[in-house]
Amino acid sequence: MNGAEIPVSYVIVLTLLLFSIGMLGVLTRKNIIVIFMSVEIMLNSVNLLFVAFSRFWNDLSGEMAVFFVMAIAAAEAAIGLALVISLHRKFHTVDITEIKELKN
Amino acid sequence: MENIREILFFLFAFVMMGASFGVILHKNPVKSALFLVVFFVSLASLYGVLGAEFLAVLQVLVYVGAIMVLFLFVIMLIAVRDENFENIGANKGKTMVVFLLVLAFTMQFAALASVLSSDDKINTKTEYSKTIDSAQNLTIEGNAEVLSFHLFEKYILPFELISIVLLIGVIGAVVIAKKNRRRLE
Helix, strand or coil, rough: CCEEEEHHHHHHHHHHHHHHHHHHHHHCEEEEEHHHHHHHHHHHHHHHHHHHHHHHHCCCCHHHHHHHHHHHHHHHHHHHHHHHHHHHHHHCCEECCCCCCCCC | CCCCCCCCCHHHHHHHHHHHHHHHHCCCCHHHHHHHHHHHHHHHHHHHHHHHHHHHHHHHHHHHHHHHHHHHHHHHHHCCCCCCCCCCCHHHHHHHHHHHHHHHHHHHHHHHHHHHHCCCCECCCCCCEEEEEECCEEECCHHHHHHHHHHHCCHHHHHHHHHHHHHHHHHHHHHHHHHCHHHCC
């Protein structure tokens, strides 16, 4: 037993809190770019959990999962921001409460 | 220092909490994006503290180097004004949903902790090693080496599929974001 140990429960609590903060951002903000950033926070907190459990069980599959999630997140960010640009071109706003074309 | 990693863990955990609150509470989206950069860098440091050095480097390269540049570029391109968002806690229903979800997660964590309670330490000093050829006694060590061995051995098909997904993503982003000339004429 040496000192270089971190209890996995600390990491679980940290990811729990970060995921909740991200969810709060998604539910309360109106700017679609900030909502997108909150989604990134949630995604990254789950990545941290993957790494922690991968180190805990000494199994590299978790780190591979994080690797693939990062690649998918890069593609997702490119597509999402392209959608934001085309949304802004059409409606001249990024406020989600002002975009309500389907309502009437 | 015996427990330097634990001290670093708490330091980066607090920085991450503060930065994520900055992201969701700041009115100016540019400053939110800069808080998100702080979040990603301290998350990369946390990966390093936990012993996943390769992922720490990858986090800085992919998130801070690529995704955040894209975010800032788009924010400045569409010139977002300061936002007038509702006060967190003003909407009782949404706050209730978040509260209940946190409660559910906490109960799940309590169940998990009772399972793990015997020995729940992450030993960050565990070395990565893999025996490639037991006959010749060939062993590789180090995070990047073992991870890349896994990547090109066991996960070669997902790796190739990811490259196709990225290609589709690039083409899709260009198609979605470009001006529709026919409609303008």
